Amino acid sequence: SCSKILLLCTLSGGGLLSYSESQSESITGSPASNTNSDVPAKKKVIVLGTGWGGTSFLKDLDASLYDVQVVSPCNYFAFTPLLPSVTCGTVEARSIVEPVRNMVKKRKGDIKFWEAECLKIDHANKTVLCRSNIGNNLVGSGEFSLEYDYLVVAIGAQVNTFNTPGVKEHCHFLKEVEDAQKIRRAVIDCFEKAVLPSLSDEERRTNLHFVVVGGGPTGVEFAAELHDHFQEDLVNLYPSVKDFVNITVIQSGDHILNTFDERISLFAEEKFGRDGIKVQTGRRVISVDDKNITMKAKSTGEIYSVPHGLVIWSTGIATRPVVRDFMEQIGQGKRHVLATNEWLRVKGCESVYAIGDCSSIDQQKIMDDISAIFEAADKDKSGTLTVAELKDVLDDIIVRYPQFELYLKSKHILDLSTLWKDSEGNYREEIDIEGFKMALSHMDSQMKSLPATAQVASQQGEYLARCFNRMHQCEEHPEGPRRFKGSGRHTFLPFRYKHFGQFAPLGGEQAAAELPGDWVAMGHSTQWLWYSVYASKQVSWRTRMLVISDWTRRFIFGRDSSRI
Ligand code: FAD
Incomplete structure (x- = not known):
């Protein structure tokens, strides 16, 4: 999702990995990396993926300690939060990517990069099978296999079509840089086609109906970008069809941006209403073909089709x-x-x-931890807590598992006045722990996971790198940074995610933001905050300068609408 999340990434706590001493004795090394037989061979670390998780791991890893190889079909890192801006040319694609080789050459040690896709992880033999995707002039099939001692899987996720018929064939996705470039061309195509003399008004209207499926942050930001692009640039270039343009956002839930504070959802819906962007909530798309998109209204069960010129599936x-x-x-x-x-x-x-979008901390473990927090708070073992005790427990849970905050907020559970009253409105002294735990365990499993965001992936990458750096120290100093009594194992603090808030740009130089400490900000000044955060979070000075100059160019000259 494109939750415009502050991409601040701090290390949460120390490091991980309990590792046993016996493990350190069975090191298998890379012959190429060690010529002196007295020097223990370096362990082979393979990193799959060069997205948020993979690159933040590499950035912080002390690569001189390991024999590091990186496999990814993309030889660049893409700053995904700015992908919606690429769809309309607000920023150029090359401004938001950084070559992986630029990033790794700055690192201590030797990191090898292979531009290839991992086809199979062979867990039993500790190997990964890869295939290069470069051209046709490869020797053999382009396949090769690599051995690992440690494997870091950071290969993200792919678009979910929910097996909806016609989506793969007839919709655009917004996941990769190439997707954004394709959308940019397709939007201009729709306008060029709509002005052709042979078309009827109805056909023009159909061609200029842009449908966005998904009212999450990515869909909403794309709709807002497209609306700005139309109002600021295209309306002057295609004046004859300006009255035929329509943008519709289809959302299966009751509100768009439903992972945000409800004030932000309402603000976004009102703003879209004023801008003429149609928001259709409570609709599920059941099929898409080259002309129509068919959906079902959840409340009435009515099935109907609308013609479209372009569908973005998000x-x-x-x-x-x-x-x-x-x-x-x-x-x-x-x-x-x-x-x-x-x-x-x-x-x-x-x-x-x-790490990142392809993984999630085991939910049973999370629920066990939560039970332990409740049990520790229930000192007299009465099975109940006072409201004040419960509030402390909830605060504790949120610190450890910030993903619960949204759920608890949406049920108004964090509000003390709600806690004081039972369902009939009577004041109560104590709260039953079991009932509360039950409510938490029934929470949607998606919500129990950390959000699939760059913020999570990069914090995990940083954390894991620090652990790898310290794991090596443990081998040299077996007493380790901390020792579990009697277990003979060394341990580090587990990963703790820190949520720094999230942004939702809404077009017209306005944005909304949820900031730490329950702050909600909306409007023009928040958009300036968005500009500064996203400029500062660029991974290199080169991309920072490129992005800022793209924004400046857009302010002065508008967006470039050539179809190249
Ligand atoms: P990715 O960053 O997706 O990286 C996966 C890597 O694995 C890529 O390099 C890919 O090429 C590689 N790979 C794929 N297949 C293979 C294979 N078979 N073998 C080897 N390598 C492979 N998050 C935020 O926090 N804030 C935002 O504002 C925000 N906006 C977004 C906007 C858009 C349009 C999108 C699509 C996402 C946005 N996100 C945002 C989400 C964020 O991009 C993801 O959560 C983040 O990229 C996940 O990081 P990752 O490392 O797990 O995966």
Whole structure:
């Protein structure tokens, strides 16, 4: 999702990995990296993916400690939060990407990069099978296999079509840089086609009906960008068809931006209403073809079709096939994403770690932790807590699992006045723990996971890198930074996510933001905050300068509407 999240990434706590001493004795090294037989071979670390998780891991890893190889079909890192801006030419595609080789050459140690796709993770043999996707002039099939001691899976996720007929064939997605470039060309195509002399007014109207499926942050931001592009640039270039343009956002829930504070959802809906962007909530798309999009109204069950010129599908993410195959090998076949423990190690795999959109901390473990927090608070073992005690417990849960905050807020549970009263409005002294735990365990499983955002992925990457750096120290100093009594193992603090808030740009130089400490900001000044945060969060000075100059160019000259 394109939640415009402040991309601040701090390390949460120390590091992870409990590692046993016996493990350190069975190091298999890379012959190429060690010529002196007295020097222990470096362990081989393979990183799959160069997105938010992979690059933040590489950025902080002390690569001189390991034999590091990186595999990714993209030889660049893309700053995804600005992808919606690329769809309309507000920023150029090259301004938001940084070559991986630029990033790794600045790192201490030797990091090898292979531009290839991982086809299979062979858990039993600790190898990954890869295939280069460059051209046709490869020797053989372009396939090769790499051995690992540690594998870091950071390959993100793919678009989720929910197997809706026609979506793959007739919709545009907004996940990769290429997708944004394709959308940019397709939008201009729609306008060029609509002004052709042979078309009827009805056909012009159809061609200029832009439908966005999904009212999450990505869909909303794209609709807002498109509206701005039309109002600020295209209306002057295609004046004859300006009255035929329509933008519709289709959302299955009751509100758009429903992962945000409800004041932001309402503000966005009102703003879109004023701008003439139609928002249709409570609709589920059941099929798409080259001319029509067919949907069902959830409340009435009515099925109807509307003609479209362009459909953008932005409804969430699904597991990549290579991860699905790996999950089946390790008995996680029924899950949506790879389950890890709190140290980001894949459950049941000693040497595989997973970060970012392809992983999630095991939910049973989360619920067990929450039970433990309740039990610790229930000192007299009465099975009840006072309202004040419960408030402390909830605060504790939110610190450890910030994803619960949204749920608790949406049920008004964090509001003390709600806690004081029972369902009949009577004041109560104590609250039953079991009932409360039950309510939390019934929470939607998606909500129990951390959000699939750059903010989470990059914090996990940083955290894991620090752990890898310290894991090596543990080998040299077996007494380790902390020792679990009697277990003979060393341990680090588990991963803790810190939520820094999220942005939703709404067009017309206005944005909304949810900031830490329950702050909600909306309007023009928030848009300026958005500009400064996103400029500061660029991964290099080069991209920072490019992005700022693109914004300036757009202010002065408008967007470029050439179809190249
Ligand atoms: P990715 O960043 O997707 O990286 C995956 C990497 O794996 C890529 O390099 C890919 O090429 C590589 N890969 C894929 N398949 C293979 C394979 N078989 N073998 C090897 N490598 C492979 N989050 C925010 O916090 N704030 C925002 O404002 C925001 N806006 C967004 C806007 C858009 C349009 C989109 C699409 C997402 C947005 N997100 C935002 C979400 C954020 O981009 C993701 O959560 C984040 O990219 C996840 O990081 P990741 O490392 O798990 O995966």
